[in-house]
Every structure is written in structure tokens, then in C-alpha cells.
Amino acid sequence: MSAFNDSVVQAAAVVQAALTSPATYVQLALALAALLLSWALSTRLVKLGAAGTPLRRTLERLHTLVQPALSTLLVVVAAGLSLTWVGEDWLLRAVTLVLVLWLVESVIRLMHVGPLTARLLRLAVLLLVPLHLLGVLSTVTATLESMSLEIGNLRFTVSGLLRVLVFGSLLFWLGWISNTAGINAIRRQERLAVRTREVIAKLFQIALSVLVLLLFLQVLGINLTALAVFGGAVGVGLGFGLQSIASNFISGIIILFDRSLSVGDYVEIEGGQSGYVRELTLRYTTLEGFDGKDVLVPNETFITKSFTNWTHKNHKQRYRVDFSVAYSTDIRAMCELIRNAVASHPQVISGVDIPIEERPDCEIDSFGDSGVNMFVEFWMDGIDDGRNRVGGDLLLLIFETLREHGIEIPFPQREVRLLPSSAAAPSS
Template structure:
């Protein structure tokens, strides 16, 4: 018995195990054939998809937002082509899919509503240029980080401690968020401190402004507008001392390798100590009033 005859016998045996699904008829041979061919098609599609995305991202003439839009559209096109090929291999007449159009619409409106909403939201985000790669986004106190990747359903934020936050794209459309670095990388911060009431405040203000402005990451100098240079002011009058604050601008976010808040706290403390300026602490004055003996 030659190999060809043996293969025909195996195929005939597999075809004998058939079952019906509505108006469609399948055999065990059909299922195995579809699985093998489908696996090959999926592997080839994945290679084409990865190559196409790399090719798009290498285009220097396109900005980041356009690259992300084209990449997302490219993924959808590849997905649709693969889906149609698999249906054709399965032997399903594509014209019959029109019968299921209403059912698919209901499915999108109910079970797939969230997926469809996140996908469309991702397209809107990329087109309106509200978020781009490497923007620092704050959704709430516990969800903030740098945008590292846009996907069809979600956006990945990377925190300073190395964690990835997966945020559904719909969140950026339906909720309020803060984009710290999209328009301008310069950010303003402040450090609060207190001094005793007998302090020469005018002289102390100049000392603090010079000390803070000397930090290499703090924006300072005549080439910058006065509102971006370090500024020290009185915040309020406390029970034990004068509450002060110093405002300053830096490039980027005050965290990670760009963190300057801790350095400035130490600089302010050393400046006050070196100039004999006392830092007040809570205290109470107790007076004992003696009463005359009866």
C-alpha cells in the first residue's frame, strides 16, 4: 500500500466523522484542516503585523501621534483579513454573514460595548492629540505615570517605581485627568517652612531665593521671566512662627532621578542654620497667678 493510498484512507475515515451545525456540515477532517491551516495563517499574520508596525515606527517623517494611529489601523486591517481567510477556509459562505448582521449589532451594543468603546476611545485619543508617548499622566492619587504604550483596548502607564498601570482607553474620554508634561515640560513646585517671629524676613527671603536658585535643576537667571524664577513669600502667621514658602520651576516631574524636593528641603535647613535663623517649634507660655492667702 503506497503512501498516497494510505492518506486517502485516513482522510476518508476522518470525513466519516461528520456532524451538522444548523445548515452547515463539518467533519473531523475539516476541523483538523482548518486548525492546521489557521495556525499557519495566524503565524504568518503575526509576522506581517510585527514587521508592518516596525516599518511604520521607523518613518521619521511621521510624528508619534500619526505613527500610533497608523499602527492601530494596520492591526485592525490585518485582523479583519485573517478573520475573513479563516471563514473562507472553514467553508462558510461570506454572503451568509449578512444574515447575522443584526445579531452582531446587538452583540456590540450589549456584550461587546465596553470593548468597542475602548477601541473607539483609543482612536479619538490619538487623533485629538491630548495624550502622546512619554507624557506624564495623573488620573488620581494612586494612578499616575508616563505613557509608554497605546494598545487597541488600553493604555500603559509606567510609574517611577517600575509598575505598569493598565488604563482602559475609555477612562481618558469619560474622566478628568492631568497631563503634566504635554504642553510644557516646565513644572512649578513649592516647599513650605517656618521661621521665628524675630527673624529679619526681608533678608531671609533673599537668602532662600539665592540658595534655591543655585540648585542645578531649578530654573533661574535673567534669561527667564521673573515669574519662573524662585520666589519666597509669607504664607501665614502661625502660633509659633511665620509660615513661609518658596516656589520654583524645574524641567520635568519632581520625582525619580529628577527629584529635587528633598535636596531643597536640606538646602533650606542648612541656609537657615548657617545664618542663625531659628526654626520655631510648638511651645506654650504658662503663667502661674498666685492668689493671696485667706
């Protein structure tokens, strides 16, 4: 009982000494100043940028994270100043522990992590931060480092295994969260073209993966200098073996940046394959034909071979339909009838407000053996095939118009002459 009483007396003495010490009130003042300054800065920071802009929305979303982060940073600075001025910082260390817990809780709520991950993060902070603030973390680390197991030239320590387990898991989790948040943020930038957003997202994903891998190798304690020499030798071999894949990868980046292809374009490549561009990746381009089949074309094809992009700059296309009429037809009147009939089709571009060179036009093509060969030129939005099939509709429309007005469509005719028998050559 006396030992307990002595402990209570000693604790009371410590509390009394702390309450009467000027250093305590200096730390309290520094802590209050740091907290007020962090609140003012975070409030000011949220109001940067015009209302409704992506920067403003991002800052408003991160407001719950910015304030505890600034508070923790400023209190750590205040602790350093207090240690320099009055030689004590125990109160500010305690405040730092509370702020770190607040910061971790804000990260958990902002990232919407699972309950297991949240518990692990809280446990790691509750174990590591107090040890660090009390200055005994290095002692605990040295003790764990002495607990080792050697297998040949390999040496495994409890400290190393815990470091890999804790920091490796945290590193990959942060990488996954950053990748998801970064890609979503890039794809929300509506001022950028779709292809530009996709290539930036892919490059961001690759760069982040490389960074996470290098940091994890550092956590493992692997010498990156030796790894660079080994990686250079392996890279040369892989360069020859993966030359085609690398070529398609670089070609995909070029296509996404030079805007020669876009999703929705109708293209026809040199080999005769054609279709709408449905997907652009860094390895291949997906073309959807009129039969519904998808053709995967390597990106290198669009760099090394010529292709026709029907809808690159303008979705309007010009087509022609050929037909023939008899020589006895009034060509001028017939042409006017055909122009009006073609212009009545809903998908054909026509009207008095349309430039005359884009209106339907009927002209003579040539003089045939059996009749006058005619053609109709017209403009339309999109491709004349697949879902549109305007050419077939116009042929039927022309046929009905000609038949309605009694205009003959010629067919091949042959004239046969029978020579009299007297004119025949004498037989030998």
C-alpha cells in the same frame, strides 16, 4: 527505430515551419519591444521622487520586483495582440512562462522566504502556469472536480481540497508578509507622531486580517451574503457582551488621535493613581509609578473621567517649599539668602536669562503663632518626586542656610501664668 526517426523528422519540420513563418518573427519583435519597454519604464520609475525620500527608497528596494512584473504584464498584452494580428502566440506564451518564473524568484528573494516555501512556490508555478498557457488547465480542473466524496449534504472534491490547500496557504502567507512589511513601513514614517503611527499600524493590521479572512471564505466557496446575515445577528449579541471592550477600543483610538496622552507623560487620574505613561494600547494604558509598579488603566477612564496631565504641553513644573522663621528675623535679607540658595540647585531653573516670573522667589505666606510662615516657589524640568526629589534637597538646603546665618527656626511656645492664691475664687 523508425518511429523515433519519424518523430525527429516531424520535430524538424515543425522547427523549420516556425523559423520560416512570418508570425514567429512578429512574436519575437513584440517580445523584444515589450522587454525593452518594461526595462525603460522600470528604470524611469525607480527615479521618481527626490533622493533619500521614503518613496525613492521604497522604489529602489522594489526595483528587482518591478521589472519582472512589468515585463510579464507587457508580454501578456503582446500575446493578445499577436493572437489578434497573426493568429499565433506560442512564442509569447513561452516567454510568459519564463517571466513568471523570474517574477516568482524575485518575490522569493525580496521576501526572504524559507527554503520550503520557496520550493512550494516554484513547484506551483511550474505545474499551473504551463497548464494554463497550454489551455489544458480547465480540463484538468474538470477532471479533479469529478473526483468527489459526499457525506450527507456536504460534497468534497479533490479540486476543492487542492484549491483550499494551495490558495489558502498562499493567501495566509501573503497576508503575513504584507502585515510585516506594512507595519514596518508605517513605523518608519518619522514625520508622523509615534501615537499616530501606532494607531495606523493597528488599523492596517485589522483591515488586512478582515480582508484575508473574506478572501479565504471565498476560496472555501462560502456564500458571504448568508454569512453577513448570520454575522449581523451574532454582532448584536457580541455588542452587548463586549460593550466594555469596544468602549476601551474606541477610547484608545480617540486618545491616540486627540493627543491628550503621550508616552512619557506624567498623569494623575481621579482615583488618585498617578505615574508615567509607558505604553499606549487600544485597550489600556500602562502607568509606571515611582515605586516601579505598573498600573493598567482602561482607556475609557481617560475619556469619561477627569485627569491631570502634568507634562502635556510643557515639562516645566512649579513647586513650593514651606518653612518658618522667628519674628526677629530680617525678612528682606533672609529672602535674598534663600533665593540664592535655591537657585544654586542644579535642577532648579534660574539665571539672568530666565524670565523673572520663573526664577526662584521667596515670599511671606502668613503670620503664625510662633513665627513668620514663609514659602519658596521654583520651577524645574520634570516631576518633583521619584528620581528627582528636588523638594527634599531644597528643605535641607534651606535648613543649612538658615543655620549658617544664625536665623532661628521657631517652635511652638506657650506662656503659663500662675495666679496668686488671694486672687483665687473663694470656696463655698
